Amino acid sequence: KVLVTGCLGQLGMALIKKMREKYGVENVIGSDIKVPTDEVLSDGPFVPLNVLDKEAIENEIVRNKVDVVVHLSAILSALGEKKPDIALRVNVSGFQNVLELARKYNLKLFCPSTMGAFGPSTPRVNTPDLTVMRPTTIYGITKVHMELMGEYYNEKYGLDFRSLRYPGIISADSAPGGGTTDYAVDIFHSALKSNSFVSFLNKDTSLPMMYLDDCIDGTMQFIEAPNKSLKQRVYNIHALTFSPQELAEGIQEQWSKDFKIHYNPDYRQAIADTWPISLDDSIARRDWKFDPKINTVASLVKIMFEKLQAQRIASL
Ligand code: VAH
Helix, strand or coil, X not given: CEXXXXXXXXXXXXXXXXXXXXXXXXXXXXXXXXXXCCHHHHCCCEEECCCCCHHHHHHHHHHCCCCEEEECCCCCHHHHHHCHHHHHHHHHHHHHHHHHHHHHCCCEEECCEEHHHCCCCCCCCCECCCCCXXXXXXXXXXXXXXXXXXXXXXXXXXXXEEEEEECEEECCCCCCCCCCCCHHHHHHHHHHHHCEEEECCCCCCCEEEEEHHHHHHHHHHHHHCCHHHCCCCXXXXXXXXXXXXXXXXXXXXXXXXXXXXXXXXCHHHHHHCCCCCCECCHHHHHHHCCCXXXXXXXXXXXXXXXXXXXXXXXXX
């Protein structure tokens, strides 16, 4: 059985749906500090959990006979800079609780990392798996801690710890929150609403990105990969890279020539400036055959508008 923490977030909503389809509804237990309102979750087990409450997590692990934990609860980069104390507690203490329980009950543990684990002294183009990691955001620092602790527990206790460094994730069905890459989701909603968008990143700030379905498929593939095929515990994954201007041009080509974008960079620009432009994920492609399908701005724009328009029609 799988326990998914933070299951009401951008990734959790999609991952839990896919996992329930594949492993059976009863075998995937959702949990979050928030209460679900979504129908997707009402069809399966859900427990309210605060990741800072180790005893409550332990009770659920034992009661449900959990053998895999997918730990998605985290405060992302932008919100982390606003509320560093909460980010530290959730991302460090929360992870520490889950890690210790995974060791105690011999569970497989997956926890996402991020390109935000890199920093200004990291080579920014085609950043490899193994390189300088000196992030300058609280979020990045907590994720480096997570990676290193997971690797340590793997080395020392044989814990089956796995992590992927995600780029920015673009989704139509669930909304991101508190991240620096969120603009690349917001822009689509704004295009539909007002045919214009004010970007909080500069026009030429290129960042690594991925469509949600590729992220979910890759994550499940990685969690299921035989241990012996994994040469390392943490892998970069990447699908495409673009700037706000390039995304806006894609929208103008496929959606409306009159779509207008303005740039009004805020504190998130300083975060993005410390991150890579592209990630080298050749080792993930080699070891467990990672193969994202949406690799161009044109295909991303196409699928996002298809999904968002279908949602609009369904809600009429
Ligand atoms: C953020 N979307 O912007 C997250 C992410 C790749 C960055 O971890 O904070």
